[in-house]
Amino acid sequence: MDKFLSKPKKILxxxxxxxGKKKSKNALADIVDIFNRSGYETTVYITSAxxxxxxxxxxxxxxxxMIVCCGGDGTLNEVITGIMALPxxxxxxxxxxxxxxxxxTSLEISRDISxxxxxxxxxxxxxxxxxxxxxxxxxxxxxxxxxxxxxxxxTSQQSKNILGHLAYILEGIKVIGNIxxxxxxxxxxxxxxxxxxxxxxxxxxxSVAGIFKISADELKLNDGKFEIMLIRNPKNPIExxxxxxxxxxxxxxxxxxxxxxANTISIDxxxxxxxxxxxxxxxxxxxxxxxxxxxxxxLII
Numbered sequence: 001m002d003k004f005l006s007k008p009k010k011i012l013x014x015x016x017x018x019x020g021k022k023k024s025k026n027a028l029a030d031i032v033d034i035f036n037r038s039g040y041e042t043t044v045y046i047t048s049a050x051x052x053x054x055x056x057x058x059x060x061x062x063x064x065x066m067i068v069c070c071g072g073d074g075t076l077n078e079v080i081t082g083i084m085a086l087p088x089x090x091x092x093x094x095x096x097x098x099x100x101x102x103x104x105t106s107l108e109i110s111r112d113i114s115x116x117x118x119x120x121x122x123x124x125x126x127x128x129x130x131x132x133x134x135x136x137x138x139x140x141x142x143x144x145x146x147x148x149x150x151x152x153x154x155t156s157q158q159s160k161n162i163l164g165h166l167a168y169i170l171e172g173i174k175v176i177g178n179i180x181x182x183x184x185x186x187x188x189x190x191x192x193x194x195x196x197x198x199x200x201x202x203x204x205x206x207s208v209a210g211i212f213k214i215s216a217d218e219l220k221l222n223d224g225k226f227e228i229m230l231i232r233n234p235k236n237p238i239e240x241x242x243x244x245x246x247x248x249x250x251x252x253x254x255x256x257x258x259x260x261x262a263n264t265i266s267i268d269x270x271x272x273x274x275x276x277x278x279x280x281x282x283x284x285x286x287x288x289x290x291x292x293x294x295x296x297x298x299l300i301i
Contacts, residue, residue: 016071057082072098
């Protein structure tokens with residue numbers, strides 16, 4: 001980490017008013033007050049549609065020294081996508097206000113909005129790895145397929161606002177009966193696997209929707225490699241029990257649940273299947289190429 005010594009004079013604050021339980025909208029005045037009292041000039045844009053944060057970054061960030069994102073992981077993804085389209089990078093401050101906030105969990109960013117804002121004013125630059133999916137979609141913490149993948153984007157914002165994390169659990173229970181295996185050929189760096197899998201995640205996060213967790217010993221957020229979690233198709237109740245045990249205890253022995261590490265990943269399937277990118281629908285694909293962009297952005301933490 002490098003100390004963020006020279007304070008930016010101008011902040012572009014992008015706020016998603018519908019994130020979480022709309023707590024970001026209620027805290028807007030406090031956030032601006034914290035930045036102003038710390039000597040920052042703050043310009044505020046409030047989003048009203050998906051992908052709008054990306055356009056704001058591309059078209060409105062010129063002349064600003066820092067972009068602060070207040071919202072959930074999806075809003076942060078939009079900001080990062082905008083940053084990657086700029087000729088030069090701009091540091092990002094993140095105020096988590098979503099339902100799960102997996103990126104904030106990994107970076108140990110406070111869930112308290114006021115504290116997160118204050119920490120940005122005294123924070124340090126942290127160079128952070130992000131991913132690029134089929135050379136066009138960026139993600140900050142996960143690209144995934146299979147079981148539970150669609151839960152994050154099929155759960156309505158209203159349910160998430162009312163029920164919080166419980167909404168994901170309830171939606172997950174609804175799709176358990178529809179879990180199916182996919183036959184895949186997976187190449188990660190110079191290694192190759194061919195098997196049937198019910199779930200897979202290429203991730204740079206300690207937590208995936210609060211359900212799957214990766215220990216700090218297995219994870220480094222800026223080492224140029226992703227963690228790849230793969231769950232094989234259980235053939236009987238005993239194998240299913242072993243999978244559940246491995247997930248609960250974070251013991252990924254490779255027989256049923258594998259945890260691998262790689263810079264580049266290619267996945268080919270016999271049929272197209274839906275992917276999720278940072279909690280949002282990423283389209284149907286039968287061929288996927290993912291690359292780790294080493295220390296591509298700077299986060300202030």
